[in-house]
Amino acid sequence: MMHSVGHYRPICQAAYQNDFGQVWRWVREDSKYINIQDGFNGDTPLICACRRGHLRIVSFLLRRNADVNLKNQVSKTKQNETLVRMLLDAGVDVNAADCYGCTALYYACEMKNQTLIPLLLEAQADPTIRNKNGESSLDIARRLKFSQIELMLRKAS
Template sequence: MGLLTPICQAAYDNDFNQVQLLLEEDSNYLNIQDSFGGDTPLICACRQGHNRIVSYLLKWNADVNIRNKKDRTCLHYAVRKRFSFLDYLLIIILMPVLLIGYLIMVSKTKQNENLIKMLLRAGTDVNATDYVISRMPWRRCVFFKI
């Protein structure tokens, strides 16, 4: 990820106690952007799908519309489906037992939906486009209200 601020690194690593400690020490850390990619703690938590940290940052009124250097907001990272190599491996191995593979996918999707709902309730800009899509008008990204 590059050189991250301590709170961004804690949010990325899902270190809830460290995020909490740093915000209680100095609330200016809430919307700080790291110098490498311009990510905020909220963007870092959304990149990894850490719902507990996202919820905590939103309670502190973290700005959901701050863009990083790729011109992306936290919502861009929240809408991505995140399946790890292990998730894919389990789905393939357990394919004969479709129910287990299906439950893994539903669980991950539900987790992502909850994250997106939190960001929408917090007032994130649903019309935001990142620099890649904005340069390719034929690939517009549309977000739907949940």
């Protein structure tokens, strides 16, 4: 039984699979499910929904005051402008880093996501934060020769 879907909690599974009804049912049953962390990698239902870009579930969880700063939400987000905006409006820490020390801005630069970068910079994302390999967002833009992005980051730093 344990091995059917990794160690995913049912609500995390439902959020991941975009099963809105199921998520709603769990939360209605007990509000502590909103921020429950998955035994496997500590993901919350919010992170699971973010990974897949399920906007309706994300906005439902945020309206129910899901904790946006439990773990590092933004860098795990499917790089989707609407989604990132929702998290930023909900007060997510834009400079939170994941276990590799990478921030959302770092990933946005790596993926050359030019709609997201200005959005993150506007929210005070710091292009000089270094990850565990000592590389910052600015460094990665330079290394990958994304000159437009490098210019944006320079203006911000």
